[in-house]
Amino acid sequence: MNAPAGAALACRNCGQALRVLALQGHYGRALEIDLCAPCHLLWFDAIEGAHLAGPSLLRLVGEMAQAQSLPHTPLKPQLGCLRCAGPLHTVHNPSRYGASLQLECTQRHGAWQSFGQFLHQKGLVRPMNSADRHRALQRDGALHCVNCGGGIGQGDTVCSWCGSVPAVVDVARLALALDPEGATRQHAVHRQRGEAGALSCAACGAAQPAEGGWACTSCGATLTVPGLAEAHRQVSALGPALRAHAERPAPHVVQERLARQQPALQRQRDRAREMQKEADRASGRVPPKERDGWFDIEMIGMAVDLLRWLGRLVFRLWH
Numbered sequence: 001m002n003a004p005a006g007a008a009l010a011c012r013n014c015g016q017a018l019r020v021l022a023l024q025g026h027y028g029r030a031l032e033i034d035l036c037a038p039c040h041l042l043w044f045d046a047i048e049g050a051h052l053a054g055p056s057l058l059r060l061v062g063e064m065a066q067a068q069s070l071p072h073t074p075l076k077p078q079l080g081c082l083r084c085a086g087p088l089h090t091v092h093n094p095s096r097y098g099a100s101l102q103l104e105c106t107q108r109h110g111a112w113q114s115f116g117q118f119l120h121q122k123g124l125v126r127p128m129n130s131a132d133r134h135r136a137l138q139r140d141g142a143l144h145c146v147n148c149g150g151g152i153g154q155g156d157t158v159c160s161w162c163g164s165v166p167a168v169v170d171v172a173r174l175a176l177a178l179d180p181e182g183a184t185r186q187h188a189v190h191r192q193r194g195e196a197g198a199l200s201c202a203a204c205g206a207a208q209p210a211e212g213g214w215a216c217t218s219c220g221a222t223l224t225v226p227g228l229a230e231a232h233r234q235v236s237a238l239g240p241a242l243r244a245h246a247e248r249p250a251p252h253v254v255q256e257r258l259a260r261q262q263p264a265l266q267r268q269r270d271r272a273r274e275m276q277k278e279a280d281r282a283s284g285r286v287p288p289k290e291r292d293g294w295f296d297i298e299m300i301g302m303a304v305d306l307l308r309w310l311g312r313l314v315f316r317l318w319h
């Protein structure tokens with residue numbers, strides 16, 4: 001039996017009611033994502049994943065960060081589709097940031113993704129290296145899982161609670177994903193960057209000591225952060241500007257949008273013209289060369305027909 005979209009459903013793993021998040025996708029398209037807090041799972045009805053940005057992505061990151069305060073419920077080896085309870089298969093999504101996984105309904109109703117898998121697919125996390133571990137331990141005295149928020153032992157290669165690979169959040173990438181159009185470009189959070197193993201600050205270029213903290217010793221910019229909650233706290237500052245931008249984009253952004261769409265529109269026009277030519281050629285109608293201005297020729301033809309018909313009408317009324 002298929003359950004209708006929109007109603008709060010029970011998680012197929014733990015049985016608790018899912019949180020239905022009403023969000024907005026690209027171009028304001030309404031989008032619902034179901035979140036299970038104890039399982040640290042997301043359900044997407046659209047199997048291609050959600051194209052979230054702006055306030056919606058910020059909200060989702062906030063919800064995930066909050067859910068990490070709950071202890072992780074281990075996932076069943078045989079999780080079912082949220083809609084039909086049917087079997088799932090593992091799909092490897094090639095993304096710009098390497099392959100990521102999701103568990104997809106074989107009937108294509110949608111897919112489950114762990115918080116960590118979602119963040120990985122968006123390129124918002126990178127594996128925690130030994131320097132990161134060192135810094136996290138120095139700063140917080142503990143390591144936390146980016147998927148479930150659980151504590152990670154210093155030498156653990158996977159989280160003992162949820163099995164995720166320990167990772168750090170790339171705050172600069174998160175800021176960019178939140179604001180791909182650069183409406184908040186001037187904000188300091190965009191200067192925060194964490195390259196794998198990089199020991200120089202991307203904001204000011206200053207070399208960083210291996211035993212340093214999370215912030216640049218020279219300019220204070222954040223390099224990476226060890227957990228989702230901290231990352232969310234950092235990018236929350238963008239919230240008001242992102243919401244304002246979503247409602248009324250700044251003029252420079254509108255101009256950039258139009259400029260970006262221009263080549264695509266031209267390609268569409270060219271393609272339509274090509275298709276028309278091919279169809280004409282195939283049907284043996286007017287040869288392609290004479291197609292230019294066909295609209296005018298046709299209009300003139302119609303006008304002539306109309307005049308003839310009017311002429312006949314007048315002639316008949318007169319006689």
Ligand SMILES: [Zn+2]
Pocket residue numbers: 011012013014015016036037038039040041073
């Ligand atoms: Zn659950």
Ligand SMILES: [Zn+2]
Pocket residue numbers: 081082083084085086105106107108109110
């Ligand atoms: Zn299904």
Ligand SMILES: [Zn+2]
Pocket residue numbers: 072145146147148149150159160161162163164
């Ligand atoms: Zn974990």
Ligand SMILES: [Zn+2]
Pocket residue numbers: 201202203204205206216217218219220221
């Ligand atoms: Zn710096």
